[in-house]
Every structure is written in structure tokens, then in C-alpha cells.
Amino acid sequence: EAGVAQSPRYKIIEKRQSVAFWCNPISGHATLYWYQQILGQGPKLLIQFQNNGVVDDSQLPKDRFSAERLKGVDSTLKIQPAKLEDSAVYLCASSSLGPTDTQYFGPGTRLTVL
Amino acid sequence: RKEVEQDPGPFNVPEGATVAFNCTYSNSASQSFFWYRQDCRKEPKLLMSVYSSGNEDGRFTAQLNRASQYISLLIRDSKLSDSATYLCVVNGGGSYIPTFGRGTSLIVHP
Numbered sequence: 001e002a003g004v005a006q007s008p009r010y011k012i013i014e015k016r017q018s019v020a021f022w023c024n025p026i027s028g029h030a031t032l033y034w035y036q037q038i039l040g041q042g043p044k045l046l047i048q049f050q051n052n053g054v055v056d057d058s059q060l061p062k063d064r065f066s067a068e069r070l071k072g073v074d075s076t077l078k079i080q081p082a083k084l085e086d087s088a089v090y091l092c093a094s095s096s097l098g099p100t101d102t103q104y105f106g107p108g109t110r111l112t113v114l
Numbered sequence: 115r116k117e118v119e120q121d122p123g124p125f126n127v128p129e130g131a132t133v134a135f136n137c138t139y140s141n142s143a144s145q146s147f148f149w150y151r152q153d154c155r156k157e158p159k160l161l162m163s164v165y166s167s168g169n170e171d172g173r174f175t176a177q178l179n180r181a182s183q184y185i186s187l188l189i190r191d192s193k194l195s196d197s198a199t200y201l202c203v204v205n206g207g208g209s210y211i212p213t214f215g216r217g218t219s220l221i222v223h224p
Contacts, residue, residue: 041217042120042201042214042217043158045213048211056211058211100145100205100206102160105157105158105159106157
């Protein structure tokens with residue numbers, strides 16, 4: 001069974017630029033999560049989708065971050081414009097039913113904002 | 115008080131030692147609990163779920179104490195390969211939003 005796919009794996013941009021990350025969850029998984037993990041901290045949930053609907057985006061900085069999951073399959077997370085403090089690893093995860101199930105993580109995208 | 119708290123460590127133990135980590139949570143309505151393992155520069159992977167009755171998987175034992183609102187992870191006979199960061203995850207409390215602790219770093223040395 002293929003795992004969660006993410007791209008790109010690494011991205012370096014300058015502040016005020018835009019960037020987008022892509023995630024393809026495990027086939028058949030209804031729930032998709034985007035996390036931000038800053039060095040030395042645990043992953044922080046940014047947004048959670050159930051199929052193509054948003055379950056929670058309370059920790060998503062909506063003035064600069066946006067995410068969508070068209071057709072309830074793959075998803076994109078965008079930052080526009082980026083700030084220095086956005087430097088982090090962005091992890092995508094999926095689970096079969098919901099957060100009471102095991103989450104399977106992709107390898108992450110390591111973002112550096114200069 | 116943070117929703118989910120863990121001692122960041124590092125816990126530095128010799129091979130063969132027994133080590134235990136705790137994770138406290140603030141929302142008494144939380145309903146599901148997990149331990150994940152994260153190797154350096156890798157993604158988190160499920161280690162084990164934590165059930166009310168406790169559960170054991172080989173050298174690993176997880177327990178839940180609802181009265182004191184913490185979960186624990188016990189590792190017996192530590193191996194070098196156990197060196198990693200251990201993340202606890204707490205879900206539920208009405209929102210079913212998974213919340214990760216900051217992780218506890220374990221270093222097992224020869």
C-alpha cells in the first residue's frame with residue numbers, strides 16, 4: 001500500500017514570497033491533516049479535512065495560509081506571503097476515519113524562509 | 115497550562131535500562147490517546163494506542179490514568195534503536211482535534 005506522498009521535500013524562499021505544498025493521502029482515507037512542526041516542538045495542527053469539508057482550521061493563520069482539498073482526495077497548502085517564522089516542516093497525514101484512528105504521515109516538506 | 119505537556123528530556127539511559135515517560139493533558143473529556151515515535155528528520159509513526167485498560171506490545175507498555183489525566187509509556191530493556199523522540203497525542207473533548215505534545219527525547223547509549 002502506497003503511503004502519504006508530499007512534494008516538494010525541500011523549499012527555500014525569501015520572505016514575502018509565496019509557496020505551495022502538495023499532499024496525496026493514502027487511498028480511501030477520508031481524513032487529511034496539515035501540521036506545522038517547528039524545530040524542537042511537536043506537530044501543530046493547521047487544518048483538518050473530512051473528505052472535502054473542513055473540520056477544523058482554528059489554528060490556521062488565515063491572513064496568509066490557505067488550504068483546499070478538491071474532490072476529497074489530494075490537498076494543497078499555500079502560504080502567501082511567507083514570513084521568517086514560517087520556517088518549519090509541513091507534515092501531511094491521513095487517517096481512515098478520523099482522529100481516533102491511526103494517522104499516517106508523509107515525509108514532510110522542509111521550508112526555509114530567508 | 116498547555117493542553118498536552120511532556121518533559122522534553124533528553125533522557126539518557128544505558129542499553130538494557132527501563133525508562134518511563136509521562137504525558138499530561140488538560141481536557142478531562144479527551145477520549146483517545148496515542149504514542150508516536152519520531153526519528154531525527156523523519157515523520158512521526160504510530161508506536162501504540164493507549165487504552166483505558168492499558169496495553170503492552172513487546173517491550174513497550176502504555177497506560178492511561180484518567181483520574182490524574184496522564185498517559186505513560188514504559189520501555190523495558192532499552193535498545194540503541196529506541197533512541198528517538200516520543201510524542202503523545204490526545205484527541206477528543208468535544209472537538210476531536212488531535213493535539214501533540216512537544217515530545218520527549220530518548221538517547222540510549224552503549
